[in-house]
Amino acid sequence: QNLMSEEEFPRFLAQLRIPLPSSFRITGSRSHAKELKDLMVSKYFPGIENFVDDAGEVVQVPKPIPWYPDDLAWSYSASRTALKKSPQLATYHKFLVAETEVGNISRQEVVSMIPVLLLDVKPEHSVLDMCAAPGSKTAQIIEAIHANDEPIPSGLVVANDAEQARAYMLVRQTKRLQSPCLVVTNHEAQFLPFISLAGAPAVQAGPDAPATSSRVLRFDRILGDVPCSGDGTMRKNKLIWNSWKVGNGNGLHKLQLQILIRGIEMLKVGGQMVYSTCSFNPIENEAVVAAALRHCGGTCAIELVDASKRLPQLERRNGICTWKVMSGNGTWYSSWDDVPAERRAKLAPTMFAQEDNVSLGLDKCIRLYPHLQDTGGFFVAVIRKTGPFGKMD
Ligand SMILES: C[S@@+](CC[C@H](N)C(=O)[O-])C[C@H]1O[C@@H](n2cnc3c(N)ncnc32)[C@H](O)[C@@H]1O
Structure with a gap:
């Protein structure tokens, strides 16, 4: 359908084959959402930062979505094995699950x-x-x-x-x-x-x-x-x-x-x-x-x-x-x-x-x-x- 150039198409196709990073939004009132975001960054990220998974790759800390207002949407890609192997990652994951359950975080593509x-x-x-x-x-x-x-x-x-x-x-x-x-x-x-x-x-x-x-x-x-x-x-x-x-x-x-x-x-x-x-x-x-x-x-x-x-x-x-x-x-x-x-x-x-x-x-x-x-x-x-x-x- 000529959606993109022949040069670009292989990059599009290759990306389709890579699993999608997880992503979420921090919800609630503006001040409350900001507090939760600050807590997430200051309390949980330092422990994750330098973790190296079994494949020798450094696990990336979650990144804010650049175009989403006030840095309230984030994406991250940590494998299940990395989650099991790193206690800090597992703690961060538990935090995400708990905050999702009470409605402070909304998982969304x-x-x-x-x-x-x-x-x-x-x-x-x-x-x-x-x-x-x-x-x-x-x-x-x-x-x-x-x-x-x-x-x-x-x-x-x-x-x-x-x-x-x-x-x-x-x-x-x-x-x-x-x-x-x-x-x-x-x-x-x-x-x-x-x-x-x-x-x-x-x-x-x-x-x-x-x-x-x-x-x-x-x-x-x-x-x-x-x-x-x-x-x-x-x-x-x-x-x-x-x-x-x-x-x-x-x-x-x-x-x-x-x-x-x-x-x-x-x-x-x-x-x-x-x-x-x-x-x-x-x-x-x-x-x-x-x-x-x-x-x-x-x-x-x-x-x-x-x-x-x-x-x-x-x-x-x-x-x-x-x-x-x-x-x-x-x-x-x-x-x-x-x-x-x-x-x-x-x-x-x-x-x-x-x-x-x-x-x-x-x-x-x-x-x-x-x-x-x-x-x-x-x-x-x-x-x-x-x-x-x-x-x-
Ligand atoms: C793409 S999904 C919507 C996703 C949703 N907007 C969200 O963000 O969570 C399309 C939805 O349309 C519903 N649907 C299918 N036919 C429909 C119709 N004729 N009228 C209304 N909803 C319909 C399906 O049940 C499905 O839940």
Whole structure:
């Protein structure tokens, strides 16, 4: 797909074969998080610093993630044997486990921290997390809602997942945060109903808007961290190497697009939505974003936000504007017109790159590759709703 140059590709592939370092965020109020970070560095790091493992390698102390605010996210890679052999490392590990149990530390893959940082959640925002389980990003959203340490912030978080067992998991994961601002729902995100605000006055949003439009809850921020083929998680999830097939991404494209469009419908005018996947596949990424932009009236109602100045130390690549589509039998197609009738059932016109991709600003999407900063792979698009779209607006 020409995602990178031929010279760069072997580095990308080699990095995919190296296990992913562990990572975590220090959570809680700002002052408390800083205290915990200082304790970790002063009490536990000195004992780890000079430990040499069985292979003769010096164990590295955990490192702060350079682009994460206030040095509150860290990554480290100590082998299980090193943990067993070094009492200091084992003590540090116990500290991490204990602090995770009480909710002061949240284990989370580094790239998975990015969507919520770019969502820019404020304590007064109403936020919808459409595909939320197991809840690592919901936890980040809740923390942002409580950033001012008010006992009850005015914001609201609705965290949803379609799978019932995973929705329960979401409840368990978020319970430790004890937030009064959280509602968990169990629904298919593409069919999420509007939430009525009983008792709210019926004011018209505009001369042609229905009188009921203001009774419906619109969200300031929406996260659509959609189900995806997961090829960006290959370093952590080795099963993907065997289970990956081209049909996985193709099969999810339609659902991903429906979820993104439903999210845009539920967003306030002026609000922002982040669409993200842990996949490199343009069919699940740029193709979905481009099709949603077209569906919602091009750049009149929604636009891609240029986030290139945000998180300046994060190394990233721009979204792409051209790609091809492969069918299940391994044949490449450049346009829908080239697809023979017998192959059309499993593909869709929205999967294909179109000429307006550059004017839609697809290059503003963000691609994260493992070899850039020793992470997993991710895709993030920040979308702003600039004008009304659909009957309810
Ligand atoms: C990539 S995971 C989300 C990870 C989560 N945001 C986090 O950071 O912990 C995708 C989730 O979407 C859920 N899902 C699958 N189909 C869905 C649908 N139609 N509507 C809502 N959620 C769905 C899956 O159960 C899964 O939990």
